[in-house]
Structures are given as C-alpha cells and as structure tokens.
Amino acid sequence: MNLFLRSETKAQRFEDCYPQGNGIIGIMDNCGAISNSIVLNDEGMWSGNKTTKTPKKCGKEGLEEIRDALNKKDFSRAEELVKEKISGRECESYIPVGELTIDKGWGSYRKYERVLDLETSVLSSSYVLADKEYKEESFVSNPSNVFVKKITCSQKSLFRIRFLSTHPTTIQYKEKLLTVIGRAPSHIVYYGLPSKKPIQYDKDEPGQAFALAIRIDTDASQIYHSSGTLRIADATYMTIYYSSMTEIGLSNTESLKTLTNNIVNATSNKSIETELIDRVSKNVDMAYEKGYLGCLKEHIDDYTRLFSRTSFQINQVTKSPSNLNFALKKRDQDDSLIVTLYAFSRYLLISSSRENSALPANLQGIWSRARRPMWSSGYTMNINLQMNYWPVMSANLSECALPFFKFVKNLMYSGMKNSKEIFEMNGFFLGHNSDSSFHSSPVGGETKYSSASYSLSMATSGWLVNQMFDIYSFSKDQELLEQSILPVAEQAILFYLDYLYENEKGELCSGPDISPENSYLFNGNKYSIDEAPAMTLAVIRELFENYLEYGKDNNLLKIVKETRGKIQGYRVCEDGRIAEWSSDLKEADINHRHLSHLYGLYPGKEILENGDLKRASLKTLEARGDGGTGWSLAWKICLYARLGLGDKANELLKKQFRPTYAKRGQRGGSYFSLLSAHPPFQIDGNFGTLAGINEILLQALSEKGINAIPSDWKSGKVTGLRTRENKHVDIEWRDGEIINTKIKNL
Structure with missing residues (x-):
C-alpha cells in the first residue's frame, strides 16, 4: 500500500472523516474507538415535494424595460x-439520511490508527480498548450498492447500534434485519433566509420517501432490539450490511418523469414505501449471501478497474505521508502531499459520481451533515x-x-x-x-x-x-x-x-x-x-x-x-x-x-x-x-498551468495544504482529510486542483515542453493520462529534460 490517508487519532470534525462512497451511498465514519459516529448520505436525499415552483413572467416588454x-x-x-x-424562489437542499452510532465500550484506549487505502477504497482502524484488540474494516460497494463494515474483537464484547434521524421514520426489526422507512422534508428554507420554521414536513404534500435496511451477521449469543437500537451481546465479530434508496434512486431515468405518491410505475401495484423497502432489503440480503469476503473482492475489482488507470509521481516520491495530520501541520513532505492529493481527488471522483448515479456530484460530492446546509449543498452552476x-x-x-x-x-x-x-x-x-x-x-x-x-x-x-x-x-x-x-x-x-x-x-x-x-x-x-x-x-x-x-x-x-x-x-x-x-x-x-x-x-x-x-x-x-477559497485557488492553478507557468501554479498548489480550522471564510486550504476548504468544505477545490495538475502535465506536450513543469519537480512520471483526440499518454522527465513520452491512440 503506497497511497493512503493515515491518522493516529479519530476524526474530530465531520470534515476530518475519510469519506467513503459508491456514487450513490455516502459514508462519513469518524472511526471512534469507544463509539463510531457514521453520517449516512444518499445521493437522492433532497428536500422538496412535487409542488411546482412557478417562475415569474418577465416577458419581452419587461426585458426591454430592464435594458x-x-x-x-x-x-x-x-x-x-x-x-x-x-x-424567483431558492432551490431545495441536500441533506443526510441520518446517523448510525456503534458503541463498543468505555475507558481509555491505545495503539490507535485509521487508514484509508486509496488503492482499494477500503477504510480500516485498529486499537486496544479495555485490553481488547479491535479491528474495523469497511467499504461501499458499487456493484452491490451496500456499505459493509466489519468489526472484530479479541474477546467477547457488547456492541450497541443505534439509528438516529431527524426525519419522521418507521422502524421495524426481525431476524437480524432492521428496516427504516421515512420522509424527507417537504421544504427547507434556504440557509441564508430568516424563518421561524426553516425545516418543514407537510403531510398533505410530503417530501420524498426513503428507506434503508441493515442486515447483521454476528456470532453473538443474543441480539436485543428496542426503538431502533440493537444490543449485540457476547460477540467476537459483527458485520453490518447497509443499503439505502430514495424515490430519486428508484426513478433513475434520463427524463423529467416523476413518481406519484402512491405508485412506482404504471405496471406496479406496490406503494413507493413497499417498493423501497423491498429493494434495500434485497440489496443487503444478496450482500449477506455473498459474504464479507465476496463483497470485498467484488468491490476492489470494480474500484481498481477505474483507479489503476493512472499513476503519478514526482521526485521519485510514490508514497503517502505516514501521518497525514503531522504532514499538513509541519509541511515538510509537500511532494508526498501532492502525490497523495492527486490520488485522493481521483478517489473522490470515483466515490461520488458513477455511471449508475442518478445525479452528479454536488457542492460536497455526496457527503453532507447539515440539516440546513450552506448554499443548500446543491448545484452552483x-x-x-x-x-x-x-x-x-x-x-x-x-x-x-x-x-x-x-x-x-x-x-x-x-x-x-x-x-x-x-x-x-x-x-x-x-x-x-x-x-x-x-x-x-x-x-x-x-x-x-x-x-x-x-x-x-x-x-x-x-x-x-x-x-x-x-x-x-x-x-x-x-x-x-x-x-x-x-x-x-x-x-x-x-x-x-x-x-x-x-x-x-x-x-x-x-x-x-x-x-x-x-x-x-x-x-x-x-x-x-x-x-x-x-x-x-x-x-x-x-x-x-x-x-x-x-x-x-x-x-x-x-x-x-x-x-x-x-x-x-x-x-x-x-x-x-x-x-x-x-x-x-x-x-x-x-x-x-x-x-x-x-x-x-x-x-x-x-x-x-x-x-x-x-x-x-x-x-x-x-x-x-494569490489568495482565495479552495476552489478559487484551484482555478488559478489551472489558469497559470495553461499559460505554461508551472512554478506559479505549484506555488498556489502548495497553498491547498494549509490546515483549515475556521468554519467560514475565504482562505482556502485542507481539512485533516485532504478535503478542500472554502471554508466550509466544498469538493470542487479537490477536483479543480486535480484538473490543474493534469493541465501542468499536458502543457509539457505543447511547445512549452519541460518549461511547463514546476522547477521543484526535478523528476517525475505520469502514466495513463488522457488527452484530447482520444489518446493515452505517459510522460517521464528528469533534470530539466523529458526523457520518455508514449502516446497511444484509443
């Protein structure tokens, strides 16, 4: 494993979590030793109902008056x-489905680490709590559309799992299967507008339905359920198979066709709620039948098919910092940070936008915790x-x-x-x-x-x-x-x-x-x-x-x-x-x-x-x-790169590694997860920076040649870069000279 994010502390803030996703389900797990806090997102989880927002009628006469x-x-x-x-009216908001907490004990813990392997898209953590050794491993599978998390312990332990949501929900449990059906808000008042009731649930014109299912696999002697809480007793391992779906996910088509409140389509007599529960239950049951290792192999095969197409190194650095938090604070491993950010940004794109996603990545990709997010966590175009x-x-x-x-x-x-x-x-x-x-x-x-x-x-x-x-x-x-x-x-x-x-x-x-x-x-x-x-x-x-x-x-x-x-x-x-x-x-x-x-x-x-x-x-x-938000810095990197000014682009690139502590502001940088900061967190800064690095590399193929490459990058290599006119290119340089270029027509 060369490319990874690693820390010796749990995530202190939502933005410090290492994000996981499959283009549909988004997961932010703080990997706490005593208690996990896992924010659950679904790309289709938006406020709003089917009430039409009537636009104003300016007309040509009104236009002439303005002109x-x-x-x-x-x-x-x-x-x-x-x-x-x-x-006219503001847009609706992208919001979380809810939160899953997993309590494992109390007291002090030691030997803690959490690692996101960017080469396999698997998150792991390990620690010793109350003299018991714990290991956790999780991933979000696109082929199975499930989040899978396995916790093992060296001795029998008690786990408590709770599903929490601010939305109206109905929870049922039977034979290691927990299901939830609920409704999103019918309207959320835009975060910048004053309102006595900013989050609204209209019974007559309800928000869209959503459902989730959790299938448990464990060697526990007993499982107790009460009001959405599961107590799993005397277990040495526990595997969670989780899946969610919304009406948007159910109607993932290319047209503006919408579902009614009572039917899924013209040929189905099932209610939307029943259809959603059936779909997510089937997802977790099929994943359970494949087993943890089967799902893991399927996931890694699917992810690496995309991730492994491209590689990037500078100054013979191919490996991530051993401790990301320290690297961001000390800033003595910038080459390693650049290589890691490049890989992480590709990881984020694969994790937030896939061929079977219903919607594109929004301002925060598919990861949002706020019930009333800034700028609605929507699509700013x-x-x-x-x-x-x-x-x-x-x-x-x-x-x-x-x-x-x-x-x-x-x-x-x-x-x-x-x-x-x-x-x-x-x-x-x-x-x-x-x-x-x-x-x-x-x-x-x-x-x-x-x-x-x-x-x-x-x-x-x-x-x-x-x-x-x-x-x-x-x-x-x-x-x-x-x-x-x-x-x-x-x-x-x-x-x-x-x-x-x-x-x-x-x-x-x-x-x-x-x-x-x-x-x-x-x-x-x-x-x-x-x-x-x-x-x-x-x-x-x-x-x-x-x-x-x-x-x-x-x-x-x-x-x-x-x-x-x-x-x-x-x-x-x-x-x-x-x-x-x-x-x-x-x-x-x-x-x-x-x-x-x-x-x-x-x-x-x-x-x-x-x-x-x-x-x-x-x-x-x-x-x-040279200042600006994370995404503004990214745009400047792209602009300087296109002008062939690699040194200036690299100067701005390094500003993306400034640790971010402020909740709001115009000073871009990174959280301790390498997520880009406006602040707050906006994922466009990650993607824009990735585009900027690629632009630097592609300019080396122009008449600017090696002069487009930052002088700090004494040597380097990129493979699998894609160029216009449907070509793949590999570029290698050393000591101010491009020593190898391979161009392949596709």
Whole structure:
C-alpha cells in the first residue's frame, strides 16, 4: 500500500472523516474507538415535494424595460426590475439520511490508527480498548450498492447500534434485519433566509420517501432490539450490511418523469414505501449471501478497474505521508502531499459520481451533515458544478461523467419550459443554482436582501454545453455527440439567438446579466447587473464555435455562422487587464474569488490563440492576487498551468495544504482529510486542483515542453493520462529534460 490517508487519532470534525462512497451511498465514519459516529448520505436525499415552483413572467416588454434602464446607466432601477420581474424562489437542499452510532465500550484506549487505502477504497482502524484488540474494516460497494463494515474483537464484547434521524421514520426489526422507512422534508428554507420554521414536513404534500435496511451477521449469543437500537451481546465479530434508496434512486431515468405518491410505475401495484423497502432489503440480503469476503473482492475489482488507470509521481516520491495530520501541520513532505492529493481527488471522483448515479456530484460530492446546509449543498452552476467535472477525462475516468450528461439533459427540459414562461423565448436557459428537481429559473427573489450578483447567470446553459463538447473532444464518441450533446446545444443556441440584442454600436449583448457574484462601483455604489459581461459573451462565442465545428449542416448552422461575428468581443482596459464588464467599471473587490472574465483562457480556449489577450489575462490574474477559497485557488492553478507557468501554479498548489480550522471564510486550504476548504468544505477545490495538475502535465506536450513543469519537480512520471483526440499518454522527465513520452491512440 503506497497511497493512503493515515491518522493516529479519530476524526474530530465531520470534515476530518475519510469519506467513503459508491456514487450513490455516502459514508462519513469518524472511526471512534469507544463509539463510531457514521453520517449516512444518499445521493437522492433532497428536500422538496412535487409542488411546482412557478417562475415569474418577465416577458419581452419587461426585458426591454430592464435594458432601457441599463442603457441609461440607471443600475439601481435595473436591479430592482430584475428582482421584481425575474428572480424567483431558492432551490431545495441536500441533506443526510441520518446517523448510525456503534458503541463498543468505555475507558481509555491505545495503539490507535485509521487508514484509508486509496488503492482499494477500503477504510480500516485498529486499537486496544479495555485490553481488547479491535479491528474495523469497511467499504461501499458499487456493484452491490451496500456499505459493509466489519468489526472484530479479541474477546467477547457488547456492541450497541443505534439509528438516529431527524426525519419522521418507521422502524421495524426481525431476524437480524432492521428496516427504516421515512420522509424527507417537504421544504427547507434556504440557509441564508430568516424563518421561524426553516425545516418543514407537510403531510398533505410530503417530501420524498426513503428507506434503508441493515442486515447483521454476528456470532453473538443474543441480539436485543428496542426503538431502533440493537444490543449485540457476547460477540467476537459483527458485520453490518447497509443499503439505502430514495424515490430519486428508484426513478433513475434520463427524463423529467416523476413518481406519484402512491405508485412506482404504471405496471406496479406496490406503494413507493413497499417498493423501497423491498429493494434495500434485497440489496443487503444478496450482500449477506455473498459474504464479507465476496463483497470485498467484488468491490476492489470494480474500484481498481477505474483507479489503476493512472499513476503519478514526482521526485521519485510514490508514497503517502505516514501521518497525514503531522504532514499538513509541519509541511515538510509537500511532494508526498501532492502525490497523495492527486490520488485522493481521483478517489473522490470515483466515490461520488458513477455511471449508475442518478445525479452528479454536488457542492460536497455526496457527503453532507447539515440539516440546513450552506448554499443548500446543491448545484452552483456559475463555476462549481462545472469544476467538479473538469478533470474527469484527463484523469481517465470517463464513466464518471455520465451523471453530468444526464443532469444537463434534464436541465434542458426544465429550462425550455422556463424560457417560454419567463421570457417568451425559444430554447433553454438556466439560473446559477439547481437541485434534484432540475430547478432552472433564477433565484434571489424571496427577500429584498438577496444580492443581484447571485441572481442571473445567463452563461450557465452555454457553459454546461461547452463542457459537454470538451468531454467529447477527449473521447470522440460519435454517439455521445449526436444523442446527448447536439440536441442540448441546439436548444441553448436557440435561446441565445432570441436573447441577444444589439447595442448602439451594432454589437450583440447579453444583458441583463452578471459577472458571477462580483460587483462594480458606480457613483459610489455597488451594482452587479450589466449589459455585456465578458464571461457570458465568451461562453456564447465558444458555444457557437463548437457548433460550427461539430453541428449538423442545417439552417441553424447558417444562422450561427452569421451571428458569431456580431457578438461583442473582449475589451482590454487602460491598465492592460481584460475588462470584466461592458465598460470601464471598477470592481468592488479586485481580489474577488471568481475569475469569470478569464473563462476564455481556462476552461475555454479562445484566449490561447491571441498573444495580446494572453498577456492581458496574465495581468488580470496577477491583479486578482494569490489568495482565495479552495476552489478559487484551484482555478488559478489551472489558469497559470495553461499559460505554461508551472512554478506559479505549484506555488498556489502548495497553498491547498494549509490546515483549515475556521468554519467560514475565504482562505482556502485542507481539512485533516485532504478535503478542500472554502471554508466550509466544498469538493470542487479537490477536483479543480486535480484538473490543474493534469493541465501542468499536458502543457509539457505543447511547445512549452519541460518549461511547463514546476522547477521543484526535478523528476517525475505520469502514466495513463488522457488527452484530447482520444489518446493515452505517459510522460517521464528528469533534470530539466523529458526523457520518455508514449502516446497511444484509443
């Protein structure tokens, strides 16, 4: 075992747990010696019911009124009108199923360690408690869709297992099988909004149903059950087989079809509750029949099929630090930390997004403890969802991209409906937030205190489609292009063709719009709404270019070709930086975490073809500073890497290892699990950093050659990296020279 996370203490915080998952079930086990606290997540566990959130109806007249205010530079009025006519309800929240505790005794313990083996995706811990030697081992199997945990003890012991949940549940137990059926909240008020009753359970319009089952295998002499608590007496071993499922998991399809409260489908007479219980019970029973070793082998075979495709080392370092906590505090093993973070981020992608996942990885992957999580632990689509999937192809994990494609396709259906209702336009558009119900309309309308900088995000649909095109550029999968990408791209284009309008210079603009989450200063006040933010126009230009390259030869292609050249281009300010807005407006925060106006450099590619814009991009990037949240640092790593500035990218990469203690803030770093910190925990920082390291390595194949590699990386090797044009590449370098490159066509 070379790649692992190891600690000699239990996890003190939720974020310090070593996450486990199979793309559906998420587990956070603190591995306590006296008592385990295991947070149970399921990718489909979201608040919300089937009540339709009716969007506002701005219409074309309302749009003209807003644009007239923008033209007159009456930005205050423009923002008032956007809130009045466009901004709507917030999204629902991703929440835990509950918590499982396992009590094993009391008193002091010694010889403690916990280890997550990144090469097998198996978590283990060992310790001596009350002179008894304990060993624990667990994993989450994708093929069987079960969490399996085995505890062995050198002497007969008493275990107490409790299932805890804040949701209304019904618990039953019979013959070593515990089953739970419950309902998620019908609505959770967005965490930033005041409410006397933020978590709501409506009996008439209930939230979705969920179920879980726990099958026990043990040599215990007796098992006692009372109100969801199991007491397992005189046991030397105990194995737990756990499975969960929600209505979303039950209806894992590519359409917007939803289940009713009473039936699963047209051919089934079972209630949803009965169907869910049957499914999870079958999962744990089948796992029990396979046995612990059978499930373990099946799990390792499945996981290593993906994980083993790629390897990475620098300065002949191939092994993780022996104690992760010490390594993060002392910072004397940075090469080892970089190699480990690379492996861990690939592990997280495999664990949170699989080909059979119903939904893509959200802000926290599939791991969340809060009942009312920050930003709903949802899908923020002005950078964060996209960043989750930046590395999926270069990291050679194409299967993990499939939930992203399904999600965008479903967003298209929802967005087509809203573009008609809100703007009376064709195609589809999206706001910047979404959830499990494919929410597509802009948020920010539920309180007068909501910032306009979080409302509109007219680039969203185009950005998501461009990412689909980028994934295609790696695989060259023609079926994927024709069935999953082009139909969505065409609907995005139809909306932009309706929405874009000419300014006084005859240039096409995208207002009202924002540069995500940033604000500018005008006459001493802060505003966000603009007529032509640089990012949105860059996204649309790239979308049109992608369609011109890959689209069908039809009338739409001709219109796109005619329109492409009319879209307003980049502007460079007097100080040499790329302008973020349509005029020389000063940003309210020059060090803002978003780098939206550099979209065309990364993840886009338009700026790479223009030397003047590359120089302006570098000046813009330098002015933004070297601080930021975990995901912002990751974006900067990617940007510097694409410019071939490996040393600067590496400098920012090392900042990702700053230990995080704060609950909130703008100073990125890592928890003692290597999970990325905004703070709070956001998984996009892990995935963006993985993409950045891969970008450094891929730039070594360009004309920059070895100069793209950080000078601190005196030697190194990467195998199994995937490049565009459907190729695998191995790269090896030493002492300032690339000594071996192998490129294989797939």
